[in-house]
Amino acid sequence: MYMPILPVSVKTMRYTGSPNIDFYYPVVFGLKDPAIEEKINNQITGLMYKLIGELQHPGVTVNITGSYEIKANQRNVLSISLSAMGDFGGAHPTTYIRALNIDVATGNLYTLHAQFEKNSDYVRRLSDIIKAQIKERDIPISGEFQGIKAEPDYYIADNVLVIFFQLYEIAPYAAGFPYFPIPLYSIEDILAEGSLLKRMTYIV
Numbered sequence: 001m002y003m004p005i006l007p008v009s010v011k012t013m014r015y016t017g018s019p020n021i022d023f024y025y026p027v028v029f030g031l032k033d034p035a036i037e038e039k040i041n042n043q044i045t046g047l048m049y050k051l052i053g054e055l056q057h058p059g060v061t062v063n064i065t066g067s068y069e070i071k072a073n074q075r076n077v078l079s080i081s082l083s084a085m086g087d088f089g090g091a092h093p094t095t096y097i098r099a100l101n102i103d104v105a106t107g108n109l110y111t112l113h114a115q116f117e118k119n120s121d122y123v124r125r126l127s128d129i130i131k132a133q134i135k136e137r138d139i140p141i142s143g144e145f146q147g148i149k150a151e152p153d154y155y156i157a158d159n160v161l162v163i164f165f166q167l168y169e170i171a172p173y174a175a176g177f178p179y180f181p182i183p184l185y186s187i188e189d190i191l192a193e194g195s196l197l198k199r200m201t202y203i204v
Contacts, residue, residue: 023066039107055086076104079156099155120190
């Protein structure tokens with residue numbers, strides 16, 4: 001009998017570590033293996049604390065607010081983004097967005113490198129796609145786009161890989177967070193067997 005792989009259950013928690021921190025973050029629950037559940041939740045809270053730490057500065061009062069978005073939650077693939085904004089009282093608050101891409105069956109995080117076959121030259125392949133999107137979408141770039149890093153920020157949304165950049169990373173502040181959706185069918189030939197992305201190519 002076919003047993004569907006159901007989405008993992010997620011609830012929202014609130015962290016207020018001080019009067020100046022107000023962060024909403026996700027917690028998974030109801031997994032059959034408590035150790036895997038704890039592993040996943042530790043990775044989520046670990047990223048939250050890291051984001052908070054990046055915004056804190058000694059002797060400076062900063063109001064930090066945070067939230068999350070679930071990008072994918074199916075086929076034992078959980079892709080979550082956490083965003084944190086620090087208000088220093090200046091003209092522009094500082095904001096960071098980071099993502100976690102997790103195999104719910106094991107609790108393991110997947111780097112982008114692990115999603116592709118060895119010697120696939122995925123960096124060049126993805127960089128070329130992003131360069132074409134920059135031109136097609138007329139995205140303002142600070143200088144010439146030099147390509148992605150080996151481990152860029154990314155998340156998964158159904159059958160799409162989304163690579164994104166931080167504020168000022170490749171574009172001026174007014175451009176926000178440049179993001180580049182890449183349909184998985186266009187890179188399916190270089191996806192590693194057993195990877196999260198390969199698993200998501202079957203989403204219809």
